[in-house]
Amino acid sequence: MTATGRIVRWSVLVIAIAMGAIRLVGLHGIWPAVRIAEGSMAPNLLGEHFQLTCRDCRMVVRYDAHAPPRDGRVVCWNCGADNDHRIDQRVQAGQRVLIDRRAFDWRTPNRWDVVAFPMPDHPSRWAVKRILGLPGERIQFRQGNVIANGRIVRKSLAQLRRMALLVHDNDRQPPRELGMPPRWRTEFPDSEWHADGSRLLFRPQEGGRQPLDWTFYQHWPGYAGVVTRAEPSPILDNDGYNQQLSRRLNVVTDIMLACRIRIGDGHGRLAFEITDLTDRYRIELCFRHRQLVWFRNFDERSRVTLPRFAFARRVLVELAWCDGQLLFAIDGHTLIRDVWEDDDSDRSHRQEREDVSNADSRDPISRIAIGAEGTKITVDRLRVLRDVHYLPPSYVEPHWMLGPDEVFVVGDNVPLSRDSRHWKRPGVPVQQLWGRVLAVKQLQK
Numbered sequence: 001m002t003a004t005g006r007i008v009r010w011s012v013l014v015i016a017i018a019m020g021a022i023r024l025v026g027l028h029g030i031w032p033a034v035r036i037a038e039g040s041m042a043p044n045l046l047g048e049h050f051q052l053t054c055r056d057c058r059m060v061v062r063y064d065a066h067a068p069p070r071d072g073r074v075v076c077w078n079c080g081a082d083n084d085h086r087i088d089q090r091v092q093a094g095q096r097v098l099i100d101r102r103a104f105d106w107r108t109p110n111r112w113d114v115v116a117f118p119m120p121d122h123p124s125r126w127a128v129k130r131i132l133g134l135p136g137e138r139i140q141f142r143q144g145n146v147i148a149n150g151r152i153v154r155k156s157l158a159q160l161r162r163m164a165l166l167v168h169d170n171d172r173q174p175p176r177e178l179g180m181p182p183r184w185r186t187e188f189p190d191s192e193w194h195a196d197g198s199r200l201l202f203r204p205q206e207g208g209r210q211p212l213d214w215t216f217y218q219h220w221p222g223y224a225g226v227v228t229r230a231e232p233s234p235i236l237d238n239d240g241y242n243q244q245l246s247r248r249l250n251v252v253t254d255i256m257l258a259c260r261i262r263i264g265d266g267h268g269r270l271a272f273e274i275t276d277l278t279d280r281y282r283i284e285l286c287f288r289h290r291q292l293v294w295f296r297n298f299d300e301r302s303r304v305t306l307p308r309f310a311f312a313r314r315v316l317v318e319l320a321w322c323d324g325q326l327l328f329a330i331d332g333h334t335l336i337r338d339v340w341e342d343d344d345s346d347r348s349h350r351q352e353r354e355d356v357s358n359a360d361s362r363d364p365i366s367r368i369a370i371g372a373e374g375t376k377i378t379v380d381r382l383r384v385l386r387d388v389h390y391l392p393p394s395y396v397e398p399h400w401m402l403g404p405d406e407v408f409v410v411g412d413n414v415p416l417s418r419d420s421r422h423w424k425r426p427g428v429p430v431q432q433l434w435g436r437v438l439a440v441k442q443l444q445k
């Protein structure tokens with residue numbers, strides 16, 4: 001390397017260190033800590049709330065302290081148990097977060113950033129919401145998804161992980177003495193899938209069931225109403241935080257499965273299925289041929305060589321149908337991101353099917369399944385999650401136009417939040433953003 005080259009390298013390094021120092025020195029001055037007061041970002045950011053441990057499944061249920069249940073009943077969203085709201089309990093403080101006041105000095109705001117700004121209808125109050133729309137965009141919602149300039153907005157796996165809401169955690173189940181039906185069921189009585197506490201074991205016998213043997217997730221309602229606790233239910237946009245709010249619930253098509261899987265030494269197959277109420281997606285891991293194959297409605301979409309880490313002893317598997325795309329990852333490596341482009345005929349067909357499912361929201365349709373053949377498999381840390389389901393404030397389907405320097409903001413607690421959907425002028429000017437909210441801690445994942 002020449003002397004000039006060395007000088008250039010050193011000065012770049014010095015500048016990088018100096019910039020790092022400025023960011024660190026600013027930690028107290030320009031990263032003020034604030035406390036969230038209200039529940040418009042719950043459950044990802046909690047305002048003042050009550051909490052209890054469910055008497056049956058031991059899940060910690062957190063709910064809005066500003067609107068506790070009038071009838072004194074707190075329904076566990078995970079197992080549907082009725083818990084008593086104790087009126088003498090202490091209010092839990094809202095979550096503390098840091099605001100990076102300099103975030104937008106270096107870059108323009110990104111979609112899905114959580115930001116703080118003065119409330120347009122109460123400028124003396126601050127609000128924390130998530131950015132859904134960027135300057136100049138035309139924003140709509142369709143089937144719970146965000147549509148920007150006519151195209152569906154898609155999250156990466158990392159973005160989905162940050163926003164996804166837990167729907168069921170198999171590590172939190174009612175005690176066996178209650179005799180409740182299992183959440184993961186099998187198709188046949190001679191299935192080789194067995195529950196072992198919160199784990200699922202697949203132990204194939206010699207000459208056992210061929211081909212794939214499936215276990216299915218069965219959802220329960222998890223809200224107060226005239227429903228039986230363990231009645232099969234589609235996954236709805238139910239939430240445990242708004243215990244007092246009474247509203248129509250919607251079928252959520254965007255769901256995710258996360259689990260840890262230990263694969264035996266056999267040469268069999270492991271498969272996953274996920275449906276969005278109209279279509280069925282299947283992913284097969286074939287250990288004998290070291291291949292990963294995926295299908296839409298039994299038509300093969302593609303196949304790739306299965307990477308070596310897929311054979312590790314215990315791996316994290318994530319599968320999602322979200323924002324019109326199929327996502328599949330092992331140990332955080334996204335192996336499939338298969339996108340369906342918007343198509344009008346397809347969309348109207350889907351809309352029709354969704355209306356049917358809304359009309360009969362008790363349809364006991366199972367949306368997620370795990371199949372196996374020919375190798376020992378152990379599944380644990382089984383969680384079912386869903387994407388945030390965006391709704392317009394009324395039944396009419398509006399759209400919102402943003403100015404050249406405005407962003408569209410909505411709270412993750414969609415039914416409770418007051419935001420761009422309600423304000424006379426929906427956009428928040430970028431220069432009014434106070435900063436980006438950091439330390440968005442996930443409490444229930």
Ligand SMILES: [Zn+2]
Pocket residue numbers: 054055056057058059076077078079080081
């Ligand atoms: Zn429970």
